[in-house]
Amino acid sequence: MKSHKSMPIIFSAFVIGVGIALLQAPTSYAYSKYDSRNSIWSGNGTTVTFWKNVGITKMRNANPRSKSYPVQNYVVKKWSHYKLDHWGHTYSWVLQSGRFNSNSKYTYIVDKSDGDHSWFRFGYYEKPVYKNVTSKAHIKVADNTNFFGNKWRPAYLDEYSNGVKLYKSLDDAQNKSNPVKEVKKYTQKFEVKRQPQNILKVRLGDTTYYSDNSSHDLRPYNxxxxxxxxxxxxxxxxxxxxxxxxxxxxxxxxxxxxxxxxxxxxxxxxxxxxxxxxxxx
Structure with missing residues (x-):
């Protein structure tokens, strides 16, 4: 019969070897690039492009930091470029360049929470330039934003209007009394001519009416x-x-x-x- 006295010795050596290997193995952690512990934030910030308009608060530094206080607010526009630092839960996002270069006196913090990174992209992105293709798209543009001058102009019901009331006389329109018709169809085309005191002379088919347009129910565009x-x-x-x-x-x-x-x-x-x-x- 074979002896098994050597088994405990072999097993002990195996355990000791594994233990030594575990002690010698380097410890490494893979943090998200949006995590303040990632090495990307170990310098003086990294360049980002703002993907939204974002509020910035200028803080007057104090010691301890809990006594710091806001002195001014700004808005950084979309497509702006700044160096951004990430300090974690205390002053989560901090700007480190340009007019928002944080220093010993002031800190410029982004008004976003630690876990919110939807408002920027890493790196430098140029604002896209889109050409004006109004005529190529065959879209006509109104010649004014309101009804001016003594001439007939096209008019349409404003998309937020509940309808426009029409009157047979200028006096009735001014007094808002005795309406003879109410139009609620948004695709209805009118022809109008401006009168005194926000009154419009309205032509609908072969009939002429008057309307009080102080609420801007009729617009020169649709x-x-x-x-x-x-x-x-x-x-x-x-x-x-x-x-x-x-x-x-x-x-x-x-x-x-x-x-x-x-x-x-x-x-x-x-x-x-x-x-x-x-x-x-």
Missing amino acids: AKFEDREVSSYFSPKSKNALLKHGERIKENTMWTYMYYKHGKLEIRDYSLDFYNHWKAF
């Missing part, structure tokens, strides 16, 4: 930008689409077309293709 997108009850393919005066269609413009179908408001979005043709998506 499409306008809302948060970088055009909003309208007219499709961009409609020959009656009329963009607000001073606004322009760029290559990246989105157009939100609103319409009613079976009494329900529907929405269809359009964008321009490579040939500046409007395509629904």
